[in-house]
Amino acid sequence: xxxxxxxxxxxxxxxxxxxxxxxxxxxxxxxxxxxxxxxxxxxxxxxxxxxxxxxxxxxxxxxxxxxxxxxxxxxxxxxxxxxxxxxxxxxxxxxxxxxxxxxxxxxxxxxxxxxxxxxxxxxxxxxxxxxxxxxxxxxxxxxxxxxxxxxxxxxxxxxxxxxxxxxxxxxxxxxxxxxxxxxxxxxxxxxxxxxxxxxxxxxxxxxxxxxxxxxxxxxxxxxxxxxxxxxxxxxxxxxxxxxxxxxxxxxxxxxxxxxxxxxxxxxxxxxxxxxxxxxxxxxxxxxxxxxxxxxxxxxxxxxxxxxxxxxxxxxxxxxxxxxxxxxxxxxxxxxxxxxxxxxxxxxxxxxxxxxxxxxxxxxxxxxxxxxxxxxxxxx
Amino acid sequence: xxxxxxxxxxxxxxxxxxxxxxxxxxxxxxxxxxxxxxxxxxxxxxxxxxxxxxxxxxxxxxxxxxxxxxxxxxxxxxxxxxxxxxxxxxxxxxxxxxxxxxxxxxxxxxxxxxxxxxxxxxxxxxxxxxxxxxxxxxxxxxxxxxxxxxxxxxxxxxxxxxxxxxxxxxxxxxxxxxxxxxxxxxxxxxxxxxxxxxxxxxxxxxxxxxxxxxxxxxxxxxxxxxxxxxxxxxxxxxxxxxxxxxxxxxxxxxxxxxxxxxxxxxxxxxxxxxxxxxxxxxxxxxxxxxxxxxxxxxxxxxxxxxxxxxxxxxxxxxxxxxx
Numbered sequence: 075x076x077x078x079x080x081x082x083x084x085x086x087x088x089x090x091x092x093x094x095x096x097x098x099x100x101x102x103x104x105x106x107x108x109x110x111x112x113x114x115x116x117x118x119x120x121x122x123x124x125x126x127x128x129x130x131x132x133x134x135x136x137x138x139x140x141x142x143x144x145x146x147x148x149x150x151x152x153x154x155x156x157x158x159x160x161x162x163x164x165x166x167x168x169x170x171x172x173x174x175x176x177x178x179x180x181x182x183x184x185x186x187x188x189x190x191x192x193x194x195x196x197x198x199x200x201x202x203x204x205x206x207x208x209x210x211x212x213x214x215x216x217x218x219x220x221x222x223x224x225x226x227x228x229x230x231x232x233x234x235x236x237x238x239x240x241x242x243x244x245x246x247x248x249x250x251x252x253x254x255x256x257x258x259x260x261x262x263x264x265x266x267x268x269x270x271x272x273x274x275x276x277x278x279x280x281x282x283x284x285x286x287x288x289x290x291x292x293x294x295x296x297x298x299x300x301x302x303x304x305x306x307x308x309x310x311x312x313x314x315x316x317x318x319x320x321x322x323x324x325x326x327x328x329x330x331x332x333x334x335x336x337x338x339x340x341x342x343x344x345x346x347x348x349x350x351x352x353x354x355x356x357x358x359x360x361x362x363x364x365x366x367x368x369x370x371x372x373x374x375x376x377x378x379x380x381x382x383x384x385x386x387x388x389x390x391x392x393x394x395x396x397x398x399x400x401x402x403x404x405x406x407x408x409x410x411x412x413x414x415x416x417x418x419x420x421x422x423x424x425x426x427x428x429x430x431x432x433x434x435x436x437x438x439x440x441x442x443x444x445x446x447x448x449x450x451x452x453x
Numbered sequence: 454x455x456x457x458x459x460x461x462x463x464x465x466x467x468x469x470x471x472x473x474x475x476x477x478x479x480x481x482x483x484x485x486x487x488x489x490x491x492x493x494x495x496x497x498x499x500x501x502x503x504x505x506x507x508x509x510x511x512x513x514x515x516x517x518x519x520x521x522x523x524x525x526x527x528x529x530x531x532x533x534x535x536x537x538x539x540x541x542x543x544x545x546x547x548x549x550x551x552x553x554x555x556x557x558x559x560x561x562x563x564x565x566x567x568x569x570x571x572x573x574x575x576x577x578x579x580x581x582x583x584x585x586x587x588x589x590x591x592x593x594x595x596x597x598x599x600x601x602x603x604x605x606x607x608x609x610x611x612x613x614x615x616x617x618x619x620x621x622x623x624x625x626x627x628x629x630x631x632x633x634x635x636x637x638x639x640x641x642x643x644x645x646x647x648x649x650x651x652x653x654x655x656x657x658x659x660x661x662x663x664x665x666x667x668x669x670x671x672x673x674x675x676x677x678x679x680x681x682x683x684x685x686x687x688x689x690x691x692x693x694x695x696x697x698x699x700x701x702x703x704x705x706x707x708x709x710x711x712x713x714x715x716x717x718x719x720x721x722x723x724x725x726x727x728x729x730x731x732x733x734x735x736x737x738x739x740x741x742x743x744x745x746x747x748x749x750x751x752x753x754x755x756x757x758x759x760x761x762x763x764x765x766x767x768x769x770x771x772x773x774x775x776x
Binding site: 351355363368376377406 | 593595625626629661664665704705706707708711735736737738739776
């Protein structure tokens with residue numbers, strides 16, 4: 075078993091058409107044995123798949139909208155690249171344990187084809203800022219030492235005028251990002267919870283101290299960073315836990331380098347609760363009162379969510395971090411209003427707010443100038 | 454490899470059957486067939502050979518417990534088949550499994566048989582690759598662990614689950630609750646209509662409540678309120694429903710408190726009694742719905758006037774504040 079934040083795979087399988095890619099070559103330098111396969115390995119067990127790394131070819135389009143599109147909940151309209159599937163970490167609340175049918179750790183190795191798709195989309199709408207993440211079905215950086223996938227994207231996105239790449243992670247594996255010519259167009263972000271939560275619920279991920287330490291290194295290398303307090307987890311000492319977390323964060327990084335901050339609470343499909351209890355009997359994430367929402371997701375009851383969000387918002391204000399765009403992930407308009415004093419009209423509106431905030435605060439994003447009607451018209 | 458060593462004639466005193474580690478008793482065995490076998494043994498003696506296996510100095514009974522128990526003449530010669538002494542643990546278990554095949558129908562017995570095999574020394578790999586597929590359980594080390602967890606449930610729970618034919622999944626879910634809670638809950642089987650889904654729902658509610666109250670199952674079940682619900686007059690179904698309702702309130706203290714406040718605000722509103730004010734009890738949707746039925750223009754006017762009465766605005770404002 076590898077330690078916290080470290081990743082070990084037992085088997086590497088490379089798609090027959092990807093053996094000459096940069097990723098496959100890089101991997102060959104680290105692991106002598108590679109199986110060449112025409113078809114994906116296909117593993118159904120949630121944990122078994124985490125030990126098999128599959129360098130896959132690009133299958134169909136990989137750029138699409140983030141899945142949360144229920145209009146009753148305000149979402150941010152971020153685009154996601156489906157280039158990573160499954161994750162070597164073991165978060166008790168991870169939806170993948172109830173979602174993936176093939177649990178192999180899969181990374182699309184054909185980076186030029188991915189980038190061609192991104193470029194084509196970005197050129198189709200040159201007026202907008204494309205926020206693109208690689209974390210929809212996995213962690214953006216957990217496999218970076220092995221795959222180098224994120225580094226390849228960073229290099230190219232640095233030259234795209236209307237794209238911002240977000241690499242979201244719970245790892246401390248940033249060595250491959252440092253020293254690159256990134257142009258400040260990649261935002262490196264971390265999912266953050268108090269260490270007590272990390273230890274109990276985010277198994278095998280990097281500790282909070284490690285995450286904060288590498289965040290400071292990434293920021294020193296000129297990358298904007300982003301903070302995701304999502305999912306916030308309720309536990310008996312949550313107030314002091316989040317207070318210590320925010321204090322530790324802003325002792326290490328300058329709020330001016332924070333591009334955006336998301337706040338959200340634990341949420342999952344109803345059937346996940348039993349899966350979580352079965353896979354992670356030590357988890358306490360679901361102990362508080364939870365109810366089913368209109369989007370068929372179970373969340374903490376609204377009074378509790380409001381209390382948690384307000385507390386965190388207050389902490390962020392106290393740390394001088396509210397100059398960054400703070401947003402709620404998958405929350406209702408009234409929760410927005412009661413926590414942040416505003417509610418975007420739609421996901422397109424929130425998308426605009428991102429572009430506006432970045433243009434105002436980071437010179438590299440000053441062009442294209444965000445124009446609200448264009449965003450609102452883009453259904 | 455020959456499985457059968459040979460035919461023997463034994464006396465009952467030669468056979469260790471009371472504590473034979475090789476004798477697997479399924480909970481789901483056919484009791485009516487057993488009664489027939491017992492009657493036949495009493496009338497005609499043992500006709501079908503017993504199956505035994507030599508371990509150390511003793512013959513251990515593998516198959517024939519009912520026949521031996523029904524035997525009235527201890528001096529009678531008993532036909533027996535002796536299994537090969539050098540059989541591996543796996544082969545011994547496969548032989549026993551074949552003898553018990555018709556009885557391993559429910560998930561509890563399948564899990565118990567896996568535990569039985571493990572106790573006899575069948576290795577993990579053989580359990581996963583050979584035994585589990587034969588039992589139709591699947592093929593993964595985790596499934597062995599789940600079987601062992603299921604067999605660790607209190608015996609009364611296992612017997613209940615076997616009788617009610619709970620699935621493996623349903624049994625595994627029960628392992629997530631404390632043995633103390635399950636013991637107390639199943640002790641109420643006569644008071645409550647317990648099906649797999651009801652057991653799961655109640656156990657989950659109680660487990661959640663134990664966490665919320667930082668209490669124990671014993672404390673919870675000795676709570677006079679719970680006792681009153683468990684022994685209330687009515688049917689087992691009505692008691693389950695009452696318990697469900699009570700658990701909902703207890704497990705959701707914030708929701709219950711706020712809904713009670715909303716209820717109180719509504720009660721204070723001086724609106725026509727025909728008006729029904731409703732809201733989402735989960736508090737997720739911040740909206741109040743008002744509905745009424747008017748059968749005449751006069752009724753309509755009365756209701757509308759009542760909605761415009763003093764204090765209604767403030768009351769609705771308060772409702773929305775709470776939501």
